[in-house]
Amino acid sequence: MAAKRSSRPETMAVHAGPAPDPNHGGVSVPIYQTSTFSFRSADEGAARFAGTDPGYIYTRLGNPTIRALEQCVAELEGGHAALGTASGMAAVSTTFLALLRPGDHVVGTDAVYGPSRLLLEKQLSKFGIESSWVPTEDLEAVRRAMRQTTRMLFVETPANPTIKITDLDACGKLAREKGTLLVVDNTFSSPVLQNPIRFGADVVIHSMTKYLNGHSDVVAGMIVAADAGLHAEIGSMLRSLGGTMDPHQAWLVLRGIRTLALRVRQAQESASRLAPWLEVHPAVAWVSYPGLPSHPQHDLMRRQMAGPGSMISFGVRGGLEAARRMIDSVRLATLAVSLGGVETLIEHPASMTHASVPRAEREAAGIRDDLVRLAVGCEAWEDIRDDLDRALAAAVPAR
Ligand SMILES: Cc1ncc(COP(=O)(O)O)c(C=O)c1O
Structure with missing residues (x-):
């Protein structure tokens, strides 16, 4: 093979x-776009059902x-x-x-x-x-x-x-x-x-x-x-x-x-540049990204994974309202749940993907109201940075 x-x-x-x-x-x-497969004879059909002929029967099977x-x-x-x-x-x-x-x-x-x-x-x-x-x-x-x-x-x-x-x-x-x-x-x-x-x-x-x-x-x-x-x-x-x-x-x-490795590496490269930039941004309270030395399992990531990936979570100063203002202000990133696509997506888990988890359990699991989840895509990292910078400035006015 x-x-x-x-x-x-x-x-x-x-x-x-x-x-x-x-x-x-x-x-x-x-693409075998068929629901069912024909048998050349009753014997062949029976053999396929008996498992003695490896041919196909029906697409659900x-x-x-x-x-x-x-x-x-x-x-x-x-x-x-x-x-x-x-x-x-x-x-x-x-x-x-x-x-x-x-x-x-x-x-x-x-x-x-x-x-x-x-x-x-x-x-x-x-x-x-x-x-x-x-x-x-x-x-x-x-x-x-x-x-x-x-x-x-x-x-x-x-x-x-x-x-x-x-x-x-x-x-x-x-x-x-x-x-x-x-x-x-x-x-x-x-x-x-x-x-x-x-x-x-x-x-x-x-x-x-x-x-x-x-x-x-x-x-x-x-x-x-x-x-x-x-x-x-x-x-x-x-x-x-x-x-x-x-x-x-x-x-x-x-x-x-077929392009998985290329996409994963490109997005990871951008995330590895964005995470330290976010970590020192005045409008950002905290950042969780396994590629950062500040991540509690940074060493474990290096042992267990071939790289830190392209998912970043961060807290927006000002809590729930500031986080929601921030995701409403992005222009390049798309406000959508999901991840792993070529385009950068941004969402607010406490009110979206994890809203079904009761608040107390959500908070105990670290899914705070200020948490914004960024699924970094394959765009140039500088463009994602500029978009986030603009959105953070709109959400958290400089003091
Ligand atoms: C970690 C994880 N597991 C499972 C699922 C469910 O997958 P699907 O939406 O394809 O049913 C998701 C979807 O967001 C996910 O993020």
């Missing part, structure tokens, strides 16, 4: 997945374009195999439903993507699944939260939107010691910057809506399993629930992945 020629992310992102189309040599994977993307992401993550899903939340919910039973308990990162937490607290609690939310960057807090019934440790690192970092190696060891599964949402890093399976994760989840696709035009998810047993268990649930991908959606994401 082409990707085996290199383990460098730039080369892998371009080549991971199947070799050129065996039928006509198409360099780009063809498998499709060559989707399979190409699954192979690509599995290789990028160093996993056994992967399953494409209709959205990142379909990846999260399918994984939970496949691996959890009534009476099971989950320990999760307190500042995870709001709907992932809500899914466990509001929906899966109806089926007897319990959850506790702790700052997983504090390993003792994780250990204390674990119970006899803890079946899963669900970690998002860097976390959203605090950009705190959890030690995956330590979590992997703790999960093995306690006999629990380690599931990691790797959306914020992308496989270019972090491969949780290397540190002992059993399952890696992506919202491919973000960096993997990279162009803010597709919603999609992926579940990468570390071994065949987990892949089969989650795959069976996915086919039952039906939250699978569409072939065209898969093709778009695969196309986006």
Whole structure:
């Protein structure tokens, strides 16, 4: 397979997945935009259902374009195999439903993507699944939260939107010691910057809506399993629930992945310049960016990740009102939730992505009212800086 020629992310992102189309040599994977696949005979149809013929049956059960993307992401993550899903939340919910039973308990990162937490607290609690939310960057807090019934440790690192970092190696060891599964949402890093399976994760989840696709035009998810047993268990649930991908959606994401390493590095380069500039800006109270020596897990980031990424959170002096004035005043950055696209996005988590988390829990998780989340894109960093400078001046008048 082409990707085996290199383990460098730039080369892998371009080549991971199947070799050129065996039928006509198409360099780009063809889009098999079909819901169903014909059988040459009743025997062949029966053999496909029996699993003795590897051919395709029906797109919800498998499709060559989707399979190409699954192979690509599995290789990028160093996993056994992967399953494409209709959205990142379909990846999260399918994984939970496949691996959890009534009476099971989950320990999760307190500042995870709001709907992932809500899914466990509001929906899966109806089926007897319990959850506790702790700052997983504090390993003792994780250990204390674990119970006899803890079946899963669900970690998002860097976390959203605090950009705190959890030690995956330590979590992997703790999960093995306690006999629990380690599931990691790797959306914020992308496989270019972090491969949780290397540190002992059993399952890696992506919202491919973000960096993997990279162009803010597709919603999609992926579940990468570390071994065949987990892949089969989650795959069976996915086919039952039906939250699978569409072939065209898969093709778009695969196309986006070919430039993943370039985009991630360009955005990271800009973020690495913007964060120290923000840190000394008079209208900025604090900055959370793992590339800054002031970040509490700066050393951990250097051990665990290939770079600090392009997500920056910062506090605007003047609190809630000043933060909202600031995001209303940007002109180059787009006021929108999401991240990982080529364009810089800015949002206010306390009133947007994390508004569903009760205030007390939000604040305990470090999601303060003054927090503005910046998803740095691929523009020239000087243009982003000038835009932020103008917006900060409009929001926080000089004293
Ligand atoms: C970290 C993280 N996980 C999961 C999701 C859910 O993904 P989707 O919006 O593709 O369903 C998001 C979306 O913002 C996210 O940021």
